Amino acid sequence: MDARISTVFGALMALGVGSTAYGLYQFYSMFTMWPEEVRGDLRAGIKTKHQNDLNLSERYFFQRLTQLSHAWETAQTLPLACFSTEPHLEFSGIAVALAEVLEANDRPQPAYEVYSAALTRL
Structure with a gap:
């Protein structure tokens, strides 16, 4: 049970970091175009x-x-x-x-x- 929770938490953490990085990239590229x-x-x-x-x-x-x-x-x-x-x-x-x-x-x-x-x- 603990392994499943840590896997879900890790996946959500990776998704959050990836989404934030993509958003920052889009923001930067919007103003440098x-x-x-x-x-x-x-x-x-x-x-x-x-x-x-x-x-x-x-x-x-x-x-x-x-x-x-x-x-x-x-x-x-x-x-x-x-x-x-x-x-x-x-x-x-x-x-x-x-x-x-x-x-x-x-x-x-x-x-x-x-x-x-x-x-x-x-």
């Missing part, structure tokens, strides 16, 4: 969006606080080859994330312009 030039702004924009600070999230997408560049404009200037294995999906993902923040912040016209620009580029 975009070019390094836009990665920080995207991470900050998505994080502030989930914290319901839509104005700050919009600023991260449209302009960095350092005023050097911003995620959306930078992504538009990069060739699609800079994006990894699925460049169209990644580029449009940036546009969708930004437009979602704009729509949630009751700004449908700029959201439409972002969608339009993304579709034009693709």
Whole structure:
């Protein structure tokens, strides 16, 4: 009886460690799929969006606080080859994330312009 319990416990432990490792890998690969030039702004924009600070999230997408560049404009200037294995999906993902923040912040016209620009580029 004790051997069966320890076997079940060991199997559950291995499943838990494996699931955690896979989840961490997916999380890491999700944020490293975009070019390094836009990665920080995207991470900050998505994080502030989930914290319901839509104005700050919009600023991260449209302009960095350092005023050097911003995620959306930078992504538009990069060739699609800079994006990894699925460049169209990644580029449009940036546009969708930004437009979602704009729509949630009751700004449908700029959201439409972002969608339009993304579709034009693709």
